[in-house]
Amino acid sequence: MANLYEMAKVLRSKNAGPFDITLDVLFDNQEYYWKVKQSGQITKRKIAELYKIPESHISHLVFYDQALGFKITFTRDVSSGSIGDRDVYGAQQHVPLMKIQIP
Amino acid sequence: MKETVKILAPCGMLGYGYPMESFLNGIAEGPDAIVVDAGSTDAGPHKLGAGVSIVSRRATKKDLIPIITYGLKLKIPVIIGSAGGAGASVHVKWTKEIIEEILEEQNLKAKIAIIWADIPKDLVIKALSENKIIPVSKSVKPLKEDIVKDTNNIVAQMGHEPILKALEEKADIIICGRAYDPSPFAAVGLFYGFEPGLCYHLGKILECGALCAEPGTTKDCILGILKKDSFIVKPLNNVRKCYPTSVAAHTFYEKEHPFILKGPGFILDLEKCEFTQIEEGVVEVRNSRFIKTEPYYIKLEGARKIAYRTFVIAGVRDPLLVEKIEEVESAVEKQVREYYAEIPSDDYKINFYNYGKNGVMGSREIENFNGYEIGVLFEVIANTQELANAICASLRSTFLHYGYEGRKSTAGNLAFPFAPSDIEYGPVYEFSIYHLMEVEDWSKLFKIEYLWR
Numbered sequence: 001m002a003n004l005y006e007m008a009k010v011l012r013s014k015n016a017g018p019f020d021i022t023l024d025v026l027f028d029n030q031e032y033y034w035k036v037k038q039s040g041q042i043t044k045r046k047i048a049e050l051y052k053i054p055e056s057h058i059s060h061l062v063f064y065d066q067a068l069g070f071k072i073t074f075t076r077d078v079s080s081g082s083i084g085d086r087d088v089y090g091a092q093q094h095v096p097l098m099k100i101q102i103p
Numbered sequence: 104m105k106e107t108v109k110i111l112a113p114c115g116m117l118g119y120g121y122p123m124e125s126f127l128n129g130i131a132e133g134p135d136a137i138v139v140d141a142g143s144t145d146a147g148p149h150k151l152g153a154g155v156s157i158v159s160r161r162a163t164k165k166d167l168i169p170i171i172t173y174g175l176k177l178k179i180p181v182i183i184g185s186a187g188g189a190g191a192s193v194h195v196k197w198t199k200e201i202i203e204e205i206l207e208e209q210n211l212k213a214k215i216a217i218i219w220a221d222i223p224k225d226l227v228i229k230a231l232s233e234n235k236i237i238p239v240s241k242s243v244k245p246l247k248e249d250i251v252k253d254t255n256n257i258v259a260q261m262g263h264e265p266i267l268k269a270l271e272e273k274a275d276i277i278i279c280g281r282a283y284d285p286s287p288f289a290a291v292g293l294f295y296g297f298e299p300g301l302c303y304h305l306g307k308i309l310e311c312g313a314l315c316a317e318p319g320t321t322k323d324c325i326l327g328i329l330k331k332d333s334f335i336v337k338p339l340n341n342v343r344k345c346y347p348t349s350v351a352a353h354t355f356y357e358k359e360h361p362f363i364l365k366g367p368g369f370i371l372d373l374e375k376c377e378f379t380q381i382e383e384g385v386v387e388v389r390n391s392r393f394i395k396t397e398p399y400y401i402k403l404e405g406a407r408k409i410a411y412r413t414f415v416i417a418g419v420r421d422p423l424l425v426e427k428i429e430e431v432e433s434a435v436e437k438q439v440r441e442y443y444a445e446i447p448s449d450d451y452k453i454n455f456y457n458y459g460k461n462g463v464m465g466s467r468e469i470e471n472f473n474g475y476e477i478g479v480l481f482e483v484i485a486n487t488q489e490l491a492n493a494i495c496a497s498l499r500s501t502f503l504h505y506g507y508e509g510r511k512s513t514a515g516n517l518a519f520p521f522a523p524s525d526i527e528y529g530p531v532y533e534f535s536i537y538h539l540m541e542v543e544d545w546s547k548l549f550k551i552e553y554l555w556r
Contacts, residue, residue, distance in 0.1 A: 010352065014356070014357045015144075015145055015357065016357055016358055016359040017144065017239065017240070017359070017537065018144050018147070018148065018534045018537060019239070019240060019242035019243050019534075019537060020240060020242050020359055022357065022358070022359055024352070024355065024356070026348065026352045028348065050469075051467060052466070052467055059240065059241065059242075059359060060359055060360050062360060062361050062362075063361075064351065064354075064355060064361035064362055066347070066348075066351040066376055066377070066378055067348055067351035067352040067354065067355060067361065068348050068351075068352075069348075069351075069352055069355070069361070070361070071355055071360070071361045073359040073360070075241070075242040076242065079148075079533060079534050079537075080144070080145070080147050080148070080534070081146070081147020081148045081149060081532070081533070081534075082148070082409070082531075082532075082533040082534070083409065083410065083452065083454075083484050083531060083533075084454060085147075086456065086462065086463055086464070086465050087463060088145075088146065088147045089145050089146070092463045092464075093464075093467075095464065095469070096464075096467065096469055099469075
C-alpha cells in the first residue's frame with residue numbers, strides 16, 4: 001500500500017484555460033501506472049469528495065497509456081485572476097490528490 | 104516535396120530567455136524556420152484587459168536579437184505567435200517596435216508581416232444575435248451583449264491559415280496577434296505540404312520549448328523535425344533528453360483532455376499515437392490524426408474591468424491572535440462595515456487570505472493548521488479606487504488596533520513588511536469572453552499587413 005504521491009513521478013495541477021483546472025499524474029514505470037489504473041481508486045466520486053465539488057464539475061477523467069499517466073479536469077470555482085481566485089495559474093491545486101491510497 | 108522540415112523553438116515564451124549554446128546548436132542543424140510563442144492566458148485576464156505584457160521589453164529584445172539576426176542571415180522565416188502576451192493590437196505594436204529597433208541597430212532589412220487578431224465588438228454582437236457564439240466549455244456562461252460592450256480588448260485565436268498566407272508571401276518576419284499556440288509552428292510544416300496532424304502535434308510539443316524534455320524547462324531550445332509519416336523531437340542541450348513518456352506527457356500539458364485537442368476548425372486525435380525512442384534522448388512520434396470540424400469555430404478571448412483593488416500584506420505572530428485569526432478578521436470586517444454604514448454593503452468586498460493556514464486552498468484545505476505564524480493578506484475590492492483605498496485604510500487600522508478577547512499585545516496586531524502598508528493595485532479584470540464563434544472566412548477576421556523595414 002502506497003499513496004499516489006509516492007508512486008507518481010509527476011503530480012501537478014495547471015489551468016486548462018481560465019475556467020478549468022487540470023490535474024496530471026504521470027509515472028516512470030509501467031508497473032505503477034497499471035497498478036493505479038487497475039486499482040479502481042481513481043474515480044470521479046473520489047475526486048469530487050477530495051476537492052469538495054459536485055461530480056458534475058468534473059469534465060474529464062482519462063488515462064493515457066502512452067504517457068503512463070492520467071488526467072482529471074474540473075471547473076474552477078472562480079475563473080483565473082478574477083476576484084477571490086487564490087491561484088492564478090492553478091499550479092498548486094494538486095495536493096488533495098496526493099494522499100489517495102493505492103492498495 | 105522536402106524530405107524533412109526542421110523547426111527551431113528557442114524557448115517556451117519569448118522573453119523567458121534561452122542558452123545561446125543551445126540556440127547555436129539549433130542553428131547548426133540548418134532549421135527551416137525559427138518559431139516562438141509569446142503568449143498565454145495563464146497569467147490571468149489583466150494582460151489582455153490592461154494591454155500590458157507579461158515579460159519585460161528588455162528580455163523580449165534580448166531574446167529577439169539572435170532570433171532575428173540568424174533568421175535573416177539564414178534566409179528562413181521567423182514567426183512570433185501571440186505577440187506581446189495577449190496578442191491584441193497594443194501587444195502586437197509593442198513587439199513590432201522592438202523588432203524595428205533591432206533591425207535599425209543591426210542595419211538589417213526585412214519584410215515583416217503583421218497578422219492582426221483583434222475582433223471588432225459589432226462583429227461579435229452580430230454573431231451573438233445570429234446564435235453563432237457558444238461557450239468554450241460548460242464552465243463558461245453564455246455570452247450577453249452588454250458584456251461584449253463592456254469588454255476592453257477582444258481577440259480571436261488564429262489558426263495556421265493567415266500564417267501560411269504570410270509564408271507564401273515570403274515574409275521574413277511574421278508577427279502574429281493572438282494565435283492558437285501550435286498554429287505558428289504547424290504553419291511551417293503545412294507550407295511545405297506535410298501532414299496536418301503531425302504538423303499540429305509537433306506544434307503542441309514545441310510551443311513550450313524544452314518542457315517536453317527531462318529535465319524540462321521553458322527556458323531552453325528544442326528542435327522539431329517533420330517527416331512524411333512522423334516527427335522527431337530533439338533537445339539541443341546536452342543536459343536534456345526526450346523520452347517517449349516525457350513527450351507523450353507533454354502532449355497533454357495544460358489541456359483539458361489527454362489526447363483529444365481542440366483547435367480552430369479541427370480536433371487532433373492523438374489516442375493512437377506511438378512514441379518511440381530512436382536514439383538516446385530523441386523521440387519519434389507517429390499516428391497524430393487531424394480531423395476537420397464543421398462549422399469552423401474560432402476561440403474569442405476578452406477581458407473587462409470589474410473593480411479596483413487595494414491590499415495589505417502583514418505578518419501575525421502572537422500565538423493568541425494566530426489561534427483566533429478568522430474570528431478577529433470577521434470582527435474587524437464587521438466593525439468597518441458598521442463604520443461605513445452609509446455605503447451600500449454590496450459596493451465593496453473584503454477578502455482575507457491567511458498564508459500559512461489556508462492561503463492557497465481556502466475552504467478546500469485538508470491539513471490541520473499547526474503553525475506559529477500567519478501571513479495575512481487582505482484586500483478591498485470596490486467600484487472606485489478611492490473607495491477601495493478608503494475602506495482598506497480603515498480595515499488596516501481597525502485590524503492593527505482591534506482589541507480581541509484576552510489580548511496582551513495591546514500596541515498592535517500586525518507586522519507590516521513595508522511602509523506604506525497599503526498597496527493601491529488599480530483595476531481588476533476578468534475574462535468576460537471565452538467563447539467560440541462560428542466563422543465562414545478567416546481572412547475577414549485576421550487582416551495581414553506587410554511592411555518593408
